[in-house]
Amino acid sequence: MASLPTEPIATNDWGIRASQLLSAEYQVLLLCLLWFLAAIPFTPGLTSSNNLSNIFSNLLPLLILATGQTIVLITGGIDLSATSVMALTSVTGALIMSGDQGLLGGSAWAVPVGLAAMLFTGALIGWLNGAAITRLGMPPFIVTLTTMMFFSGLAIWLTKSKTIYNLPPAFNAIGKGALWFIPYALLVTALLVAAAHVLLSRSLAGRWLYACGHNVRAAEISGVPVGQTVTLAYVCSGVCAAVAAILYTGRLETGSPVLGQRLLLDVIGAAVIGGASLFGGRGKIVWTIYGVLFLTLIDNTLNLAGHSHFTIMMVKGGVILLAALLDVLRRRGQ
Amino acid sequence: MFCGGAGNSEITMNHLLECSQIGKSYFGVSVLRGVNLTLAAGSVLGLVGENGAGKSTLMNVLGGVTPPDVGSMRFDGADYRPKTPAEATQHGVAFVHQELNLFTNLSIAENLFIPAFPKNPFGFIDRKLMRAKTVELLSAVSLDVSPDTLVESLSPGERQLVEIARALGQQAKLIIFDEPTTSLTSRETDRLFALIERMRTQGIAMIYISHVLPDVFRLCDEMIVLRDGEVVGAGSKDEFTTERLITLMVGRSLDQLYPTRDTQPAPEAVMQVSDLAQPGVIEGISFELRRGEVLGIAGLMGAGRTELARILFGLEPCARGSIKINGAEISTLSTRERIARGLAFLTENRREEGLLMDAAISDNLALTALPQFTSGALIAQPRLTEAVNQMAASVQIRGGGQYSQPVKTLSGGNQQKVVLGKWLLRNPVVLILDEPTRGVDVGARSEIYRIIQQLAATGAGILFISSEIEELIGVCDRVLVMQRGTISARFDRAEFDRERILSVALPAGEKS
Numbered sequence: 001m002a003s004l005p006t007e008p009i010a011t012n013d014w015g016i017r018a019s020q021l022l023s024a025e026y027q028v029l030l031l032c033l034l035w036f037l038a039a040i041p042f043t044p045g046l047t048s049s050n051n052l053s054n055i056f057s058n059l060l061p062l063l064i065l066a067t068g069q070t071i072v073l074i075t076g077g078i079d080l081s082a083t084s085v086m087a088l089t090s091v092t093g094a095l096i097m098s099g100d101q102g103l104l105g106g107s108a109w110a111v112p113v114g115l116a117a118m119l120f121t122g123a124l125i126g127w128l129n130g131a132a133i134t135r136l137g138m139p140p141f142i143v144t145l146t147t148m149m150f151f152s153g154l155a156i157w158l159t160k161s162k163t164i165y166n167l168p169p170a171f172n173a174i175g176k177g178a179l180w181f182i183p184y185a186l187l188v189t190a191l192l193v194a195a196a197h198v199l200l201s202r203s204l205a206g207r208w209l210y211a212c213g214h215n216v217r218a219a220e221i222s223g224v225p226v227g228q229t230v231t232l233a234y235v236c237s238g239v240c241a242a243v244a245a246i247l248y249t250g251r252l253e254t255g256s257p258v259l260g261q262r263l264l265l266d267v268i269g270a271a272v273i274g275g276a277s278l279f280g281g282r283g284k285i286v287w288t289i290y291g292v293l294f295l296t297l298i299d300n301t302l303n304l305a306g307h308s309h310f311t312i313m314m315v316k317g318g319v320i321l322l323a324a325l326l327d328v329l330r331r332r333g334q
Numbered sequence: 335m336f337c338g339g340a341g342n343s344e345i346t347m348n349h350l351l352e353c354s355q356i357g358k359s360y361f362g363v364s365v366l367r368g369v370n371l372t373l374a375a376g377s378v379l380g381l382v383g384e385n386g387a388g389k390s391t392l393m394n395v396l397g398g399v400t401p402p403d404v405g406s407m408r409f410d411g412a413d414y415r416p417k418t419p420a421e422a423t424q425h426g427v428a429f430v431h432q433e434l435n436l437f438t439n440l441s442i443a444e445n446l447f448i449p450a451f452p453k454n455p456f457g458f459i460d461r462k463l464m465r466a467k468t469v470e471l472l473s474a475v476s477l478d479v480s481p482d483t484l485v486e487s488l489s490p491g492e493r494q495l496v497e498i499a500r501a502l503g504q505q506a507k508l509i510i511f512d513e514p515t516t517s518l519t520s521r522e523t524d525r526l527f528a529l530i531e532r533m534r535t536q537g538i539a540m541i542y543i544s545h546v547l548p549d550v551f552r553l554c555d556e557m558i559v560l561r562d563g564e565v566v567g568a569g570s571k572d573e574f575t576t577e578r579l580i581t582l583m584v585g586r587s588l589d590q591l592y593p594t595r596d597t598q599p600a601p602e603a604v605m606q607v608s609d610l611a612q613p614g615v616i617e618g619i620s621f622e623l624r625r626g627e628v629l630g631i632a633g634l635m636g637a638g639r640t641e642l643a644r645i646l647f648g649l650e651p652c653a654r655g656s657i658k659i660n661g662a663e664i665s666t667l668s669t670r671e672r673i674a675r676g677l678a679f680l681t682e683n684r685r686e687e688g689l690l691m692d693a694a695i696s697d698n699l700a701l702t703a704l705p706q707f708t709s710g711a712l713i714a715q716p717r718l719t720e721a722v723n724q725m726a727a728s729v730q731i732r733g734g735g736q737y738s739q740p741v742k743t744l745s746g747g748n749q750q751k752v753v754l755g756k757w758l759l760r761n762p763v764v765l766i767l768d769e770p771t772r773g774v775d776v777g778a779r780s781e782i783y784r785i786i787q788q789l790a791a792t793g794a795g796i797l798f799i800s801s802e803i804e805e806l807i808g809v810c811d812r813v814l815v816m817q818r819g820t821i822s823a824r825f826d827r828a829e830f831d832r833e834r835i836l837s838v839a840l841p842a843g844e845k846s
Contacts, residue, residue, distance in 0.1 A: 202712045207697070207704055214690035221649070221687050222702045222756065223673040281692055 068240030076280025094255020126238025130231030175250020747778020
């Protein structure tokens with residue numbers, strides 16, 4: 001793989017060494033490849049085209065959510081509400097577009113209004129999170145924990161705990177259709193991830209996001225609009241959750257109040273495995289892509305090898321714990 | 335926690351505490367060098383020195399907060415090497431701090447016994463015994479309140495007495511007072527001094543740190559003067575006069591340290607401050623800062639200098655008054671808007687407020703000027719890199735040549751140059767510097783002075799806050815002296831005199 005971008009600090013501390021090994025640019029990608037190759041003999045059907053496309057379709061919503069989460073983690077925050085936002089936006093869109101009971105069911109406006117409403121809902125909840133954190137000075141954990149509970153409850157209340165069927169085919173196409181042989185979902189994801197990458201690595205707002213994560217006091221005194229910058233991160237996360245909801249809802253052809261409910265820990269875990277720091281100031285979209293890939297591969301291979309859902313959860317928990325441990329060691333080593 | 339076991343105090347020599355050749359350095363900057371100190375039981379040692387002379391570090395060494403790099407200590411006839419404050423307490427060394435260390439939400443009794451509550455046979459806290467002991471200790475310090483009183487309802491002076499009672503309860507043999515009178519009324523001060531006299535007769539040794547020289551003369555038997563981490567004078571009180579003490583504290587100048595000024599300030603003001611006030615913080619502050627001028631602000635810690643700087647920069651509120659930059663009022667603007675008007679601020683605390691320690695040198699340098707290097711929403715990276723590299727070279731950041739390395743790997747002086755460079759990239763109209771050379775070695779200091787002169791030569795106004803009068807005299811065109819939130823004196827370059835400046839900075843000793 002390519003050479004490391006940062007020169008290693010001479011030290012004998014095993015923790016630092018181990019973290020350098022695992023956290024450097026391409027190491028997680030390398031790990032993915034090793035895992036994949038090592039798993040081939042033990043997991044029949046791993047390389048079948050059916051399974052590979054399955055891996056990809058599972059990966060996309062997770063990747064979109066993890067992208068938003070990475071932006072939030074970089075500011076030193078956390079967004080626990082992401083999957084609830086996903087469920088609520090799914091329900092919002094379905095309540096507008098569904099042919100059964102939707103507000104605009106059957107209308108030509110159903111899809112554009114539905115999409116706009118979904119994106120707006122995601123952005124609005126992100127803004128609410130950001131405002132509570134920056135204007136009221138509340139801790140991100142408790143703010144997003146309460147919005148997670150509230151909006152998850154709201155989604156179920158709105159639908160009386162039922163899934164909503166009969167969505168417009170034009171909408172479902174976004175999740176299932178393809179342009180020639182490239183799925184729309186892949187295109188949308190690629191665009192969004194690329195945009196997030198440019199935001200973080202090239203834009204003024206991106207520099208400010210990292211600065212807030214490194215040292216919010218110093219950033220403020222240096223003239224960084226801390227409140228707007230941090231709020232932006234949560235809005236991005238909310239919009240990402242809405243886009244993930246659009247793709248997932250389309251793919252399932254149903255609006256579900258429990259959509260992506262189990263994804264939350266995978267989302268945060270993937271970003272952390274990739275190398276985003278829970279202490280802020282550190283993380284890259286490219287790293288997060290590798291983290292998502294690794295977590296999805298673990299899931300898929302263990303699943304194919306016949307392990308139970310609970311075993312898989314234990315393994316994933318262990319891997320995420322290891323990644324978080326490396327984050328702590330890396331910090332202490334510095 | 336109660337150290338009754340040191341029953342060998344009878345066999346000690348006449349010295350309770352002996353420190354020899356204590357040395358300590360932080361990040362390559364030496365803050366204590368070859369400090370020797372002896373103290374007999376029942377005597378009071380006065381410790382004086384300017385801010386940053388190493389007094390606090392020496393006390394931290396004694397109190398087990400920081401171990402010394404070199405040197406040895408003996409206390410009460412045994413080797414003394416405390417690794418934690420708790421260990422120092424066990425040996426019988428107690429502190430009465432400037433900022434009091436009490437749990438204000440707890441009662442006096444609880445505060446006195448918090449390290450080790452007395453227990454009854456069932457293992458529960460023996461409240462009766464605790465109260466009885468507290469009553470005894472409170473009467474020893476002549477504080478006539480109930481042991482159940484919450485500390486938050488006590489005045490600063492009463493809280494201090496509680497701290498002393500705690501020290502007595504811990505069987506302290508040595509009590510260290512750090513600026514104990516700063517927040518006391520004159521009656522409370524008298525009461526404290528009477529208590530110190532009483533404890534002296536009981537054989538307790540004390541170290542008394544203060545800027546109020548008349549108090550030091552009144553209380554102490556011995557004196558020791560620190561400057562730049564070294565003992566520059568020590569002896570019994572009769573060997574000193576106030577004048578000699580001040581001269582020793584201030585020391586002689588390092589002439590070549592300061593660049594010669596070859597530009598003159600222009601007559602017109604870049605910043606006008608008039609009647610700025612915030613109750614309890616600053617009062618009636620008025621001054622003008624001229625184009626190309628370096629204006630010093632002298633004063634002791636707590637005189638309101640840092641608070642003034644933060645108010646000017648919009649980080650803290652002010653109740654009334656006006657601040658103008660180039661004639662435009664800025665006192666109602668946010669910090670961001672003030673930065674946009676050309677204000678820049680190097681805080682006294684570069685680690686917490688000046689730098690992104692984990693981020694690269696280049697990212698830190700770029701931070702404030704980023705909006706000037708954009709095309710659309712994106713960063714114009716080549717243009718930014720060029721400007722950052724130029725700035726890094728111009729402020730002479732030495733750190734191995736790579737500007738991608740984290741700032742925390744740099745020395746204090748180079749870190750400070752990064753903060754300076756970050757603001758210089760914005761071409762500030764007014765630059766406020768709060769203790770810019772604190773923790774900076776001599777070499778980097780003179781480079782920082784040179785950068786300041788160059789900036790003044792380009793027409794910026796510079797407000798230079800420092801506790802080192804030497805440095806103000808070396809660098810500034812004028813010096814304002816602050817005392818208790820007001821400007822107590824103004825000196826032009828021709829009238830600079832370190833002893834006069836110091837004497838107006840010190841609070842008056844006589845409190846009627």
